[in-house]
Amino acid sequence: MTQKNSNEPVYLLHPIGEVVKENDRTWIVLKEEYQLGLLGLDQFSSVTVIYWFDKNDTPEKRSILQVHPQGNKQKPIRGVFATHSPVRPNLIAISKCKIISVQDKKIEIDDIDAFSGSPVLDLKN
Amino acid sequence: MTQKNSNEPVYLLHPIGEVVKENDRTWIVLKEEYQLGLLGLDQFSSVTVIYWFDKNDTPEKRSILQVHPQGNKQKPIRGVFATHSPVRPNLIAISKCKIISVQDKKIEIDDIDAFSGSPVLDLKN
Numbered sequence: 001m002t003q004k005n006s007n008e009p010v011y012l013l014h015p016i017g018e019v020v021k022e023n024d025r026t027w028i029v030l031k032e033e034y035q036l037g038l039l040g041l042d043q044f045s046s047v048t049v050i051y052w053f054d055k056n057d058t059p060e061k062r063s064i065l066q067v068h069p070q071g072n073k074q075k076p077i078r079g080v081f082a083t084h085s086p087v088r089p090n091l092i093a094i095s096k097c098k099i100i101s102v103q104d105k106k107i108e109i110d111d112i113d114a115f116s117g118s119p120v121l122d123l124k125n
Numbered sequence: 126m127t128q129k130n131s132n133e134p135v136y137l138l139h140p141i142g143e144v145v146k147e148n149d150r151t152w153i154v155l156k157e158e159y160q161l162g163l164l165g166l167d168q169f170s171s172v173t174v175i176y177w178f179d180k181n182d183t184p185e186k187r188s189i190l191q192v193h194p195q196g197n198k199q200k201p202i203r204g205v206f207a208t209h210s211p212v213r214p215n216l217i218a219i220s221k222c223k224i225i226s227v228q229d230k231k232i233e234i235d236d237i238d239a240f241s242g243s244p245v246l247d248l249k250n
Contacts, residue, residue, distance in 0.1 A: 009244065011138040011177055013215050034214065037190040039204035047206075050217055052136055065162040079164035081172075081248035089159060090138050090246045092175055094219065119134065121215045123206035 015119035017105070019051065019112060028107045028120055035105040041125065042102040050122040051114055053091035061087045092121070140244035142230070144176065144237060153232040153245055160230040166250065167227040175247040176239055178216035186212045217246070 016037075017030035028049060030038065041047060056062070064087040069075045080088040097109040107123075141162075142155035153174060155163065166172060181187070189212040194200045205213040222234040232248075 009140065009179075011140075011179070011182065011216070011244070011246075013136040013138060015134065015136075016214055034190065034206075037204040037206040037214070039191055039202070039207065041204060041207040044207060048219070050215075050219075054134075054136070057136065065159065066164055077164070079162040079166060081159075081162040082164065082166040082169060082250045084249055088247060089141055089162070090175075091136070092217070092247050094173070094175075094249065119136070121136075122213060122217050124209055124219065125207045 013052065013121050015052070015121060016123075017120045019049075019114045019116055019118040019120060021116035026109050026111050028109060028123065030105040030107075030120070032105055037123075038102060038105070038107070041099070041107065041123070044099060044125050046096055046098050046125075047107065047109070048094060048096050048124045049109070049112060049114075049120060050124070051093045051095070051112075052119045052121055053086045053088075053093055054119055055115070056087050056091055062089050062091065064088070093118075138177065138246050140177070140246060141248075142245045144174075144239045144241055144243040144245060146241035151234050151236050153234060153248070155230040155232075155245070157230055162248075163227060163230070163232070166224070166232065166248070169224060169250050171221055171223050171250075172232065172234070173219060173221050173249040174234070174237060174239075174245060175249070176218045176220070176237075177244045177246055178211045178213075178218055179244055180240070181212050181216055187214050187216065189213070218243075 020027045100108040225233040
């Protein structure tokens with residue numbers, strides 16, 4: 001397991017919203033206090049969604065540094081930094097998604113490889 | 126300023142390394158304990174570097190939700206989630222970089238729009 005030096009900096013992430021999946025539709029729903037940050041996003045056709053693999057947020061999973069890509073044991077083991085594995089020291093996930101609509105604090109997207117309820121950290125264009 | 130609810134989850138980021146710029150060359154230098162995570166990265170020509178805008182890590186800068194894109198006051202104000210602005214609630218930066226070489230815990234890259242010393246959080250392929 002990775003040793004942490006108590007003198008090293010730690011940065012804090014506060015979720016800005018969450019992924020919501022219902023009836024084959026998918027939204028990013030922001031907390032109301034972040035809604036102003038969406039101004040102008042409706043002019044774009046896609047958005048990069050940054051979210052957190054919260055189900056893997058344990059010291060054990062955060063200490064995994066090598067995996068079989070896509071969990072496929074036929075594939076040679078590889079460092080997590082050379083993969084998109086959902087286990088890694090900092091559980092950041094990135095997905096570029098097609099925007100269907102932006103309304104108030106909700107963005108409807110085509111789809112995202114995330115569970116409903118996954119915490120969203122940031123959006124970028 | 127964004128109100129934080131004391132019941133909401135907070136996620137912790139531990140830097141895995143840093144950006145190092147010297148004599149017109151640029152490296153991502155990992156902490157030794159993360160080096161195993163690089164296995165196989167040398168087979169790829171590029172890497173997505175996720176880092177932290179640590180110079181902006183103040184409650185004031187993290188509360189900014191609207192900016193003039195690229196700091197250009199001629200451009201209409203826009204929500205930070207529709208930009209790449211270095212001020213935003215969670216100070217995550219993402220840059221796709223060309224790999225020049227991978228050696229031990231160091232990756233030489235062509236360049237990155239980051240200060241030398243910027244904390245690196247994750248790498249993905």
